Amino acid sequence: MSRLLIPNTCQVPNVLLDEVIPKLRSAPVRVLLAIIRLTYGWGKTSDQISLSQLAKKTGLTRRAVIKGIRALGDLVIIRHGAKGKGVNQYSLNINISTGSLLSNSWGSSEQPFPSEQPDTSEQKCTRVVNQRSPFQTHISKPSRSRSKAADVFFPIIEGIVRRLNELSGKSYRPGSKTIVKNLLARLKDGASEEDCLAVVEDRWQRWGNDPKMAEHFNPVTLFRPANFEKYLTEAKTDSAGNQDQDPEWRKRTFVNA
Numbered sequence: 001m002s003r004l005l006i007p008n009t010c011q012v013p014n015v016l017l018d019e020v021i022p023k024l025r026s027a028p029v030r031v032l033l034a035i036i037r038l039t040y041g042w043g044k045t046s047d048q049i050s051l052s053q054l055a056k057k058t059g060l061t062r063r064a065v066i067k068g069i070r071a072l073g074d075l076v077i078i079r080h081g082a083k084g085k086g087v088n089q090y091s092l093n094i095n096i097s098t099g100s101l102l103s104n105s106w107g108s109s110e111q112p113f114p115s116e117q118p119d120t121s122e123q124k125c126t127r128v129v130n131q132r133s134p135f136q137t138h139i140s141k142p143s144r145s146r147s148k149a150a151d152v153f154f155p156i157i158e159g160i161v162r163r164l165n166e167l168s169g170k171s172y173r174p175g176s177k178t179i180v181k182n183l184l185a186r187l188k189d190g191a192s193e194e195d196c197l198a199v200v201e202d203r204w205q206r207w208g209n210d211p212k213m214a215e216h217f218n219p220v221t222l223f224r225p226a227n228f229e230k231y232l233t234e235a236k237t238d239s240a241g242n243q244d245q246d247p248e249w250r251k252r253t254f255v256n257a
Helices: 013-024 026-042 051-060 063-075 148-168 177-188 193-207 223-235 240-244
Strands: 046-050 074-080 089-093
Touching: 013 026, 026 046, 026 051, 026 063, 026 223, 051 063, 063 074, 063 148, 063 193, 089 148, 089 177, 148 193, 177 223, 193 223
Parallel strands: none
Antiparallel strands: 046 089, 074 089
16 A cells, blocks of 8 residues: 555645735646745745756746746745856745735736636626735836737747846846847747847856856847857857956957847
């Protein structure tokens, strides 16, 4: 007889099970439980967890994981990894206010995730469409003036631009046509979210410590057609050897700014 279901030591705060989880859709619930398993489940209050780990633990795509994290808002504390490398550190926000934690409006403004079917078990009139959850962080809404293609890719664009801003300290807007024109074109051409993030991470590693080169770390330059394929190829190769042999390799990287 299997003994795998004998209760063991992964603790979940009762209030989450009783008050919060019933008000969440499935993707944020999976992400929340995965974070708890990887922290409290191993006797830790926080841990460095990659998006790949969360995707594997939850069975969600990376895109759905990112949305799930955002939906949890203030319930989870995120400490970002070192610029250009490292992974984020996650922990439950044990100092969250009781009012926010027990709010009846928790999760009411959340939209269905791509991997989920719309919930038809409740009447639409019971949903408070415009009410913002106290845990839900600000998520830019697609502009009405953008094309349908831009709206389809908007969640991916938003994640890529957010990472670029985290690394550079800038505040590029994912809703700006000028800023994301090249990025949208690369996605429409078949580039994946992982390809674009690889270029962002790799270019920052190469340019981040060089003030002159760091000026070119922007969505316009990174995703320009003449640059993107070159940057992506270099991102997929091991540049450590070249850096050791030639300390000036960063400065000679071609930028069509």
